[in-house]
Amino acid sequence: MEDKDDKNYNPMQDMVLTRHGFIKGKEQSFLQNPKDKPFVGIIGIPPKEVMDELIQKSAIILSLDMYKVDQLITEPTDNILPKAYCAQIKRIIANILSVTDYWTEDVMDSVLVGRNPISEIIIEDSEICRCNEMGFVADFIENELKIKLRRVKNKDIERKGDFICKSGIPLDEKFGKIAGYFYRDMEKKKPFRPEYIKPKCAFWGTPPWGDFSIANYFPIETHVYGWTRCVENLTPGDLKLELEFDPDVPTVFFSQSFCPKAGLASYLANKHPRGIFIDMDIGLTRSTVAKLTAFLQLNNVI
Amino acid sequence: MVLLDAGTTYAKILNTDTNDRVVKRVSDLEKTFKADVGTGHNINRFAKHSVNEIIALANAGKKLIKEDSFTLLDIGSRDAKYVVFENRNFIHSDWNTECGAFTGQAIEILGNYLNVDYSKTLPQKEFITATCGLLGMGHVFDSVAAGVEPEIAAARLIKGVCISMYRFARKPKKIYLTGGLVNNQLFVKSMPCETVILDRFTLLEGVKEYALNNLSK
Numbered sequence: 001m002e003d004k005d006d007k008n009y010n011p012m013q014d015m016v017l018t019r020h021g022f023i024k025g026k027e028q029s030f031l032q033n034p035k036d037k038p039f040v041g042i043i044g045i046p047p048k049e050v051m052d053e054l055i056q057k058s059a060i061i062l063s064l065d066m067y068k069v070d071q072l073i074t075e076p077t078d079n080i081l082p083k084a085y086c087a088q089i090k091r092i093i094a095n096i097l098s099v100t101d102y103w104t105e106d107v108m109d110s111v112l113v114g115r116n117p118i119s120e121i122i123i124e125d126s127e128i129c130r131c132n133e134m135g136f137v138a139d140f141i142e143n144e145l146k147i148k149l150r151r152v153k154n155k156d157i158e159r160k161g162d163f164i165c166k167s168g169i170p171l172d173e174k175f176g177k178i179a180g181y182f183y184r185d186m187e188k189k190k191p192f193r194p195e196y197i198k199p200k201c202a203f204w205g206t207p208p209w210g211d212f213s214i215a216n217y218f219p220i221e222t223h224v225y226g227w228t229r230c231v232e233n234l235t236p237g238d239l240k241l242e243l244e245f246d247p248d249v250p251t252v253f254f255s256q257s258f259c260p261k262a263g264l265a266s267y268l269a270n271k272h273p274r275g276i277f278i279d280m281d282i283g284l285t286r287s288t289v290a291k292l293t294a295f296l297q298l299n300n301v302i
Numbered sequence: 303m304v305l306l307d308a309g310t311t312y313a314k315i316l317n318t319d320t321n322d323r324v325v326k327r328v329s330d331l332e333k334t335f336k337a338d339v340g341t342g343h344n345i346n347r348f349a350k351h352s353v354n355e356i357i358a359l360a361n362a363g364k365k366l367i368k369e370d371s372f373t374l375l376d377i378g379s380r381d382a383k384y385v386v387f388e389n390r391n392f393i394h395s396d397w398n399t400e401c402g403a404f405t406g407q408a409i410e411i412l413g414n415y416l417n418v419d420y421s422k423t424l425p426q427k428e429f430i431t432a433t434c435g436l437l438g439m440g441h442v443f444d445s446v447a448a449g450v451e452p453e454i455a456a457a458r459l460i461k462g463v464c465i466s467m468y469r470f471a472r473k474p475k476k477i478y479l480t481g482g483l484v485n486n487q488l489f490v491k492s493m494p495c496e497t498v499i500l501d502r503f504t505l506l507e508g509v510k511e512y513a514l515n516n517l518s519k
């Protein structure tokens with residue numbers, strides 16, 4: 001195990017944050033002892049300059065979008081958010097609260113006494129890239145959790161490319177790699193550039209936060225568009241890019257239920273010659289699967 | 303071969319050897335009943351093989367409708383779905399299970415509750431819009447409480463459902479309609495576009511196609 005007092009200790013190693021969370025074993029150890037370094041939560045994709053600053057400070061960075069993503073935790077948010085609410089916002093709040101889990105059993109209690117070890121949360125709320133719901137999350141963090149909050153705007157416009165989106169790796173992995181790409185860029189690691197594959201269909205939208213297993217119904221020849229593609233480009237606020245789609249392949253326009261982007265998704269699905277709008281809350285339902293697989297089968301995709 | 307379309311409320315059974323056709327309540331199906339192939343909301347309990355409802359609908363449309371381009375809409379008691387073909391190619395489909403849900407069931411319950419004979423009621427121009435059957439029923443009761451005749455209030459809801467189904471199916475010039483509501487004359491007359499009725503066994507034609515192509519090999 002890494003010894004954090006070791007001179008060779010590189011805090012970047014704590015930042016292996018894919019959608020599968022931290023690399024096993026490291027998670028608990030650093031959460032239990034983050035006091036020696038700034039422990040910063042991030043929501044969304046902060047601009048490059050902010051990330052560079054965190055790296056300079058050797059901050060331990062926790063992606064509150066991704067962390068614990070495989071667990072559909074809604075319970076901690078039951079007293080805070082209505083049932084009909086975006087699964088991703090629920091997850092972000094549950095993630096913030098769950099960090100406290102390592103300190104005391106009673107999450108809500110510790111919230112009230114402000115024992116969350118996160119020293120600062122940075123929210124990227126560049127209006128268009130995130131929904132207005134972020135305003136509420138920000139208020140909750142500041143006023144209820146009393147965690148220092150910084151709102152930043154991501155106006156980065158330099159598109160870094162969409163190699164993962166247009167590659168032949170399984171869709172599920174594409175989501176993970178795209179999240180990982182952001183960190184690779186921070187770490188100045190060689191970007192991951194898988195080979196291009198000719199598409200059979202496309203997925204447009206945010207990652208399917210409520211249940212990533214929806215990705216398993218797509219073939220590997222699925223290109224990714226919409227906000228997820230903006231994330232790979234490291235330009236999450238690039239609406240022009242987000243609006244693009246490929247009219248030549250059948251496209252699933254996805255949104256989380258209760259997400260304002262649903263308006264965009266259903267509008268584009270109507271515009272697309274072979275588009276379908278699919279929304280999903282927490283957990284895939286039988287009818288969503290049937291609708292999706294019928295669409296893919298009838299379009300000879302699978 | 304025994305084929306079954308097991309919806310939320312009704313089961314449609316077709317025996318392809320004898321051509322016997324039966325409609326009964328799902329709750330009246332014997333527990334031991336097992337069809338060879340089927341489709342519908344409750345299918346896993348009652349059939350050895352199940353076919354995706356939209357695939358069944360698309361197969362049925364291709365088999366039963368001679369035109370090259372068409373929209374086929376199926377309104378069940380709990381949900382609605384449609385397929386669009388152009389030049390015999392599948393173009394689009396959708397299935398709504400959440401918003402707009404339970405409209406078929408609401409219309410039936412409402413008719414019984416308010417004692418309205420839909421075959422004797424005239425279609426209405428005014429309409430009540432409702433995102434789902436339950437909200438729709440609430441609006442009807444409110445209208446009745448405000449002095450509107452029960453059959454008029456129910457007919458306005460039906461008109462509202464027809465309009466929202468027509469929009470849901472992307473406003474085609476002509477709709478081929480199947481599902482339980484084809485037997486409701488008021489519903490059919492309230493549709494805002496030319497409407498051609500296919501019977502309630504339509505989905506089973508699609509299941510039969512599927513079975514012939516996939517199971518007999």
Ligand code: SF4
Pocket residue numbers: 086087088089129130131132133206256258259260261
């Ligand atoms: S999925 Fe939509 S509603 Fe949810 S956080 Fe993302 S942008 Fe906001």
